[in-house]
Amino acid sequence: MASTDQGVTSPTRARIDARTLRQDRWWLAPLTTFVVFSAFVVYATVRAFMGRDYYASPYLSPFYSPCLGDCVEGASDFGQPFAWFPLSAALIILIFPLGFRMTCYYYRKAYYRAFWLSPPACGVAEPHQSYSGETRLPLVLQNVHRYFWYAAVLVGLVLTFDVFLAFRPMPAEYAVGDGETSGIHMGLGTLLMIINVVLIWLYTLSCHSCRHVVGGRLRHFSKHPVRYRLWTWVSRLNTSHGRWAWYSLFSVALVDLYIFLLATGTIQDVRFF
Amino acid sequence: MSYTLKLRIWRGDKEGGEVKDFPVEVSEGEVVLDAIHRVQATQAGDLAVRWNCKAGKCGSCSAEVNGRPRLMCMCRLSDFEEDETITVTPMRAFPVIRDLVTDVLFNYEKAKELPSAQLGPRDADGKRRMAQIDVERGQEFRKCIECFLCQDVCHVVRDHEDNKEAFAGPRFFLRYAELDMHPLDTHDRRELAQGAAGLGMCNITKCCTEVCPEGIKITDNAIIPMKERVVDRKYDPLVWLGNKIGLRNKDDAGRTEV
Numbered sequence: 001m002a003s004t005d006q007g008v009t010s011p012t013r014a015r016i017d018a019r020t021l022r023q024d025r026w027w028l029a030p031l032t033t034f035v036v037f038s039a040f041v042v043y044a045t046v047r048a049f050m051g052r053d054y055y056a057s058p059y060l061s062p063f064y065s066p067c068l069g070d071c072v073e074g075a076s077d078f079g080q081p082f083a084w085f086p087l088s089a090a091l092i093i094l095i096f097p098l099g100f101r102m103t104c105y106y107y108r109k110a111y112y113r114a115f116w117l118s119p120p121a122c123g124v125a126e127p128h129q130s131y132s133g134e135t136r137l138p139l140v141l142q143n144v145h146r147y148f149w150y151a152a153v154l155v156g157l158v159l160t161f162d163v164f165l166a167f168r169p170m171p172a173e174y175a176v177g178d179g180e181t182s183g184i185h186m187g188l189g190t191l192l193m194i195i196n197v198v199l200i201w202l203y204t205l206s207c208h209s210c211r212h213v214v215g216g217r218l219r220h221f222s223k224h225p226v227r228y229r230l231w232t233w234v235s236r237l238n239t240s241h242g243r244w245a246w247y248s249l250f251s252v253a254l255v256d257l258y259i260f261l262l263a264t265g266t267i268q269d270v271r272f273f
Numbered sequence: 274m275s276y277t278l279k280l281r282i283w284r285g286d287k288e289g290g291e292v293k294d295f296p297v298e299v300s301e302g303e304v305v306l307d308a309i310h311r312v313q314a315t316q317a318g319d320l321a322v323r324w325n326c327k328a329g330k331c332g333s334c335s336a337e338v339n340g341r342p343r344l345m346c347m348c349r350l351s352d353f354e355e356d357e358t359i360t361v362t363p364m365r366a367f368p369v370i371r372d373l374v375t376d377v378l379f380n381y382e383k384a385k386e387l388p389s390a391q392l393g394p395r396d397a398d399g400k401r402r403m404a405q406i407d408v409e410r411g412q413e414f415r416k417c418i419e420c421f422l423c424q425d426v427c428h429v430v431r432d433h434e435d436n437k438e439a440f441a442g443p444r445f446f447l448r449y450a451e452l453d454m455h456p457l458d459t460h461d462r463r464e465l466a467q468g469a470a471g472l473g474m475c476n477i478t479k480c481c482t483e484v485c486p487e488g489i490k491i492t493d494n495a496i497i498p499m500k501e502r503v504v505d506r507k508y509d510p511l512v513w514l515g516n517k518i519g520l521r522n523k524d525d526a527g528r529t530e531v
């Protein structure tokens with residue numbers, strides 16, 4: 001694809017027709033991102049609109065938590081203020097994690113490259129004629145990211161609460177082997193939810209806005225020793241922010257899938273105790 | 274152990290040019306710049322190439338090796354297969370002068386537009402003081418050798434000549450961030466960074482970080498923190514309200530906007 005006269009083939013530049021001279025498989029990373037993200041978006045959309053099979057007591061799917069709409073019995077631990085909402089209850093709350101991830105600095109990099117090809121890879125000319133970055137609507141709205149972060153902390157707390165609930169004994173119909181235990185229970189679902197919530201927290205706390213809020217915004221670290229200490233911790237997590245972004249994406253889908261399979265009766269929970 | 278390297282070099286000037294073959298004898302342990310020099314010594318005495326230190330510290334020998342912005346003196350031949358063709362071209366974001374030499378004036382113009390540090394009054398004993406942790410924070414940014422590879426790879430100007438006017442580029446965002454984090458500087462450059470320097474044009478796709486030979490985390494440690502600081506100044510209604518009702522962040526006190 002020939003680039004425009006504004007780019008690497010513009011008049012003052014060294015005359016080279018190729019849009020890139022890279023010989024490595026530079027397209028592999030954006031392609032992978034494109035395929036995986038698309039798959040996730042399709043899966044999440046289908047699941048969010050389904051409006052059922054999101055609760056297999058005591059497990060609640062993270063896509064539906066907190067379940068504030070007209071949810072199945074046992075799923076609404078925070079009441080049902082939106083019981084009138086005609087569509088799937090997931091749609092009420094998914095806007096927050098969705099907005100959080102869409103405005104995330106890491107995801108922005110990933111989807112600008114993979115979906116918008118701006119640029120597809122470093123040193124590979126982008127196909128667009130003009131470019132204004134994040135200076136105009138709608139992209140200037142990326143600057144609200146910190147507000148989604150505040151919301152994400154709340155969502156993280158709710159998901160953590162769900163993990164505690166996932167230790168509740170299961171109802172009799174799910175009981176396997178020698179029957180229901182009294183007191184707490186732990187199954188594969190509980191374990192998956194623990195892993196998921198840990199990854200969600202790693203992702204949320206490694207956020208660049210978090211890094212800014214806890215201490216990055218300061219000009220005098222020396223006058224704020226506690227915030228400086230917090231900042232060094234967040235900074236350390238932040239170096240792997242992209243990794244937590246991916247892992248938590250997978251874990252959230254996996255937990256939902258597991259609960260879907262339980263709720264539809266396709267599989268039975270693996271019980272540890 | 275020596276072998277014949279399949280080297281290709283772009284030759285020409287602003288009127289035009291092309292990539293030409295220069296098969297050249299090289300030995301193990303050499304870098305691309307060595308091969309270029311041998312071509313210059315044995316095959317093309319008029320080959321134009323800019324270099325100085327051969328140690329990755331002067332930032333002169335910036336070029337593109339197989340399409341990737343690199344310092345030629347730090348680009349080891351052992352990173353390539355012996356039968357691989359290596360193509361060396363000048364940086365493709367800047368006007369070419371001749372062969373591998375480009376005109377990097379753009380960067381110096383941008384440097385001029387950046388207000389330098391304006392320190393506050395001295396302490397009573399005539400000294401200025403900074404705590405060690407505050408000094409350390411900016412050290413990463415000071416590793417910059419001004420090779421301008423980050424400026425070269427940045428798609429904002431590489432792919433859009435018309436953006437050069439309005440965009441300072443990653444090397445200067447580094448400087449904006451360093452000064453904005455400086456406890457003694459009295460200028461507030463946040464508005465300037467977003468406006469005149471075009472920080473908002475950066476879409477944090479991290480190519481600058483990928484190519485920086487000094488390993489500076491330009492995007493994570495300078496650009497994104499600077500974007501967050503700009504949000505404080507321009508886009509966050511809560512910060513705005515806090516300033517209005519006097520809940521001012523004292524950490525910012527004593528700065529004037531430039």
Ligand code: SF4
Pocket residue numbers: 423426427428429442443474475476477478479480481482492496
């Ligand atoms: S992260 Fe921003 S400044 Fe760096 S190369 Fe990408 S667009 Fe340019």
Ligand code: SF4
Pocket residue numbers: 416417418419420421422423424443444447481484485486487488489491
């Ligand atoms: S920031 Fe890195 S890539 Fe950019 S000019 Fe400085 S040393 Fe070179």
Ligand code: FES
Pocket residue numbers: 100103104105106107145149203204206207208209210241
């Ligand atoms: S969540 Fe990725 S930067 Fe905030």
Ligand code: FES
Pocket residue numbers: 324325326327328329330331332333334335344345346347
């Ligand atoms: S010659 Fe100085 S950096 Fe390469």
